[in-house]
Amino acid sequence: MCRSVDVQQAVLAKNDGLAATLRSDLAGRGVTTVNLMSSPGSGKTELLGQVLRRALDGGLTAAALTADLATENDARRLARSGAPVKQLLTGGLCHLEAGQVRGHLDGWLPAGTELLFVENVGNLVCPAAYDLGETLRVVLMAVTEGEDKPLKYPTAFGSAHLVVLTKTDLAEPAGFDEAAFTANVARVNPGVPVVRTSARTGTGAGALLDHVLAVRAGAPPHAPALGGPAGTHGTATTTRTAPA
């Protein structure tokens, strides 16, 4: 038991080191990196496609790396935006690690990329423990998932710089209690901004992009309840729950 905890801590510590180097390399290349985390099917790909299109329409250079256990479906969907997109297959792993991200960026990330979006594997547990060297960590949740999810997944919600509520077009039929959701978010991560979105109506993609661009322009990201100082996540081994 102790030995397996030691191994987990060592894995996370190694990841933190690689993530810190990656963060510094990406910042040096002028790349703002956004890590998108949510449970499967929350709407990451659908929303990201809209954000990429808006970024490109606004004259920005944006790219996306999307991770799944299997299929290239999401890369195909995201490529319709016109942005460079790469599919990362994790070979059965339920989360992304910094070393994998680095391996897929090397030799692929186009020079001059300003915004890099990384769509994590659909999972609210394991991805939360792994720093990917991101500038912004975003956790998404659909209104159909239930207001209590921030309390049930405190690491994912507590370590985020930004929370995105998706599928708000379904709030009424789902009987979603937004006030309870907002209160639960505030309990695990006081002060974290929440952006409401619907890929069906097109609501919120602009607000999400604006938030990313504000941070890129120098606005300090929210300091999450869990994690290191704003803009860094190099403390997984001491402040985050290790993955099961």
Ligand SMILES: Nc1nc2c(ncn2[C@@H]2O[C@H](COP(=O)(O)OP(=O)(O)OP(=O)(O)O)[C@@H](O)[C@H]2O)c(=O)[nH]1
């Ligand atoms: N009604 C509604 N449906 C949506 C919305 N966004 C996504 N969907 C649908 O929800 C399903 C899942 O969306 P995806 O974008 O694939 O979700 P995901 O989080 O990328 O899923 P994984 O990559 O498998 O984790 C699809 O059928 C989408 O069309 C939305 O805002 N409103």
Ligand SMILES: [Mg+2]
């Ligand atoms: Mg997806």
